Amino acid sequence: MLKVTQQPDVISFGGGLPAPELFPTREIGQASVEVMEEYGAAALQYGVTEGIPEMRTWVAERLSTRLHKLFDPAEILIVNGSQQGLDLIGKIFLDPGDHVVLENPSYLGAIQAFDAYQARYLTVETDEDGIVPASLERVLEHADPFPKFLYSVPNFQNPTGRTLAADRREAIVRICERFELPIVEDDPYGELRFEGEELPSLASLATSGCVIYSGTGSKIMAPGLRVAWLAIPDHEVREKIALAKQGTDLQTGSLAQYVFHRYASKRDAFEAHVDRIIETYAQRRDVMLQTLEATMPAGVRWNRPQGGMFLWASVDGVDTIELLKLCAAQKVVFVPGVSFFPARDVHDGMRLNFSNASEEKIQEGIARLAAAVRASKN
Numbered sequence: 001m002l003k004v005t006q007q008p009d010v011i012s013f014g015g016g017l018p019a020p021e022l023f024p025t026r027e028i029g030q031a032s033v034e035v036m037e038e039y040g041a042a043a044l045q046y047g048v049t050e051g052i053p054e055m056r057t058w059v060a061e062r063l064s065t066r067l068h069k070l071f072d073p074a075e076i077l078i079v080n081g082s083q084q085g086l087d088l089i090g091k092i093f094l095d096p097g098d099h100v101v102l103e104n105p106s107y108l109g110a111i112q113a114f115d116a117y118q119a120r121y122l123t124v125e126t127d128e129d130g131i132v133p134a135s136l137e138r139v140l141e142h143a144d145p146f147p148k149f150l151y152s153v154p155n156f157q158n159p160t161g162r163t164l165a166a167d168r169r170e171a172i173v174r175i176c177e178r179f180e181l182p183i184v185e186d187d188p189y190g191e192l193r194f195e196g197e198e199l200p201s202l203a204s205l206a207t208s209g210c211v212i213y214s215g216t217g218s219k220i221m222a223p224g225l226r227v228a229w230l231a232i233p234d235h236e237v238r239e240k241i242a243l244a245k246q247g248t249d250l251q252t253g254s255l256a257q258y259v260f261h262r263y264a265s266k267r268d269a270f271e272a273h274v275d276r277i278i279e280t281y282a283q284r285r286d287v288m289l290q291t292l293e294a295t296m297p298a299g300v301r302w303n304r305p306q307g308g309m310f311l312w313a314s315v316d317g318v319d320t321i322e323l324l325k326l327c328a329a330q331k332v333v334f335v336p337g338v339s340f341f342p343a344r345d346v347h348d349g350m351r352l353n354f355s356n357a358s359e360e361k362i363q364e365g366i367a368r369l370a371a372a373v374r375a376s377k378n
């Protein structure tokens, strides 16, 4: 797929890439100059493993406002992309053969991170409103060995774009607290809400400190900076994760943290930037939905995510790996859904990214996809 995607006339709905034309390149350049002028060598020196104090304070304040729960900077660990956070969580929680509870389907990068520690997976039923609480309860009642944690992406999930319903959030946190099961709440897309009400985070609903919350600058600033964060209320878990990070990379790059912090602290400019991302992605989603509606034959279904970067489509009776081959010939690509199911047992789904291509490309690409679906049904 990568080989096909690199050809210039290929339209890709496959990657999970933000729109590069929205990266604040000039602002980050300016922030870099200011950091050098103000901090100089300190921004190029080693720093503490947990992250520079300015970043940890910024994250604690932003999360406290967004999630309506007070976060202390001491709870925050700056990581090298939230992908590193997932790896470190795997490193301290998982021994070979341990169970992790996953949404079905789930984020492929998390599966890859936990695979490295030879995890096994217990999947819970999910529908358009996310995890079905009764299914989680059933899985936990029968789990042997008992899982180490639940991994969930409650907002605009990768790969489905689904959001966990408000009443289910409460139910899921209560079930996990009753079973003393930690939750890893991965929330890279929460800030990219186009419409609808903000829903309470799992972290804010927990009374026992059982939730590790993961956030990132990748979707609101730029993934190349690799600045992301974990909020870990439990002191012992936090220390273990910090020690594991020390063994991995000592610290997240000082310069990237200073630059991130400098730009993010220009509050009006930064908020306007995030608003621009939201507005652009919302329009792209709408164009994708309208074009799907106008071009797809019967037997194709898709959802309407309220934010994020992906939507999920299914093609009745079609193996989307086979469909991808036809699509590659038509110069359009997507990710076949089977990769996101740990049991690799659902074959008719596909993840469509709407953040990266322009509106024109989305129209053209979906029309090509529709032609390929028609061809696959003949």
Ligand SMILES: Cc1ncc(COP(=O)(O)O)c(C=O)c1O
Residues within 6 Å of the ligand: 016, 080, 081, 082, 083, 084, 107, 109, 153, 158, 186, 188, 215, 216, 217, 218, 223, 228
């Ligand atoms: C659910 C989820 N978690 C984590 C990541 C990794 O993000 P980061 O760039 O912060 O490593 C992604 C990236 O697409 C994602 O979709």
